[in-house]
Amino acid sequence: MTAQPPVKTRETKRCQIVGVIATKADQEMAAAMDEPPDFFELRLDHLLPIQNDLEARISILRAPLIVTARHPAEGGASALSTARRRELLSRFLPFARYVDVELRSAETFHSILNSASHRNVARIFSLHDFDSTPTARSLHAKARTAKSLGAAIFKVATRTDTPAQLTRLLEFISHDESDLAVSVMGVGKLGAVSRVVLAGCGSTMAYAALADTQVEGQLTVDELTRTFRILGLR
Secondary structure, three states: OOOOOOOOOOOOOOOEEEEEEOOHHHHHHHHHOOOOOOEEEEEOOOOHHHHHHHHHHHHHOOOOEEEEOOOHHHOOOOOOOHHHHHHHHHHHHHHOOEEEEEHHHOOOOHHHHHHHHHOOOEEEEEEEEOOOOOOHHHHHHHHHHHHHOOOOEEEEEEEOOOHHHHHHHHHHHOOOOOOOEEEEEEEOOOHHHHHHHHHHOOOOEEEEEOOOOOOOOOOEHHHHHHHHHHOOOO
16 A cells, blocks of 8 residues: 655644724724734724724734735625725725735735735735635635735635534644645634634634624633633644
């Protein structure tokens, strides 16, 4: 029998915690934190009513920023048009370390991505599927596409109500086909478990709530930080 080569897995590195700012309460909590997470994500599609106040106070946030204006089909709020999302991203791009654009929107936001490159703002391409979890093979194909488009990170958030769905995410993250940093998490019944388990398997970022939880299975920044410290992931 011919020996099979060992499976190449991702090198486990410190998983960074991203605190999601999606409400005014989130913004106020983020501004007051003595020990902020590694990053804050500005969910601009949720923050539309307070965007002026947000911009005026953004300098007091004590962590680098990820900016995104989520596509309505991938959980975006307010059913924003492409033009409105582009406007929001352009407005807050000067403050960002990363800009997050759904993989489906890469071509549409070509000008935003070019502007990001000129500003040394790195690209996160993302996939959100709140109904199911694609196969590992499908996720690998999307990761290769993200890498070809200049992604620094490929983010995946999918439904994990069953062990089989979580297993697909584990299969994806455990086979390093694209050699691209990935941020992988589940939502749903096994969402909380998935964020911890996948962080231990090489997920580069774990997203957490501040004042208000936005999705089922999302832990708070404090809960995730404590758990990571207990497990030696911090």
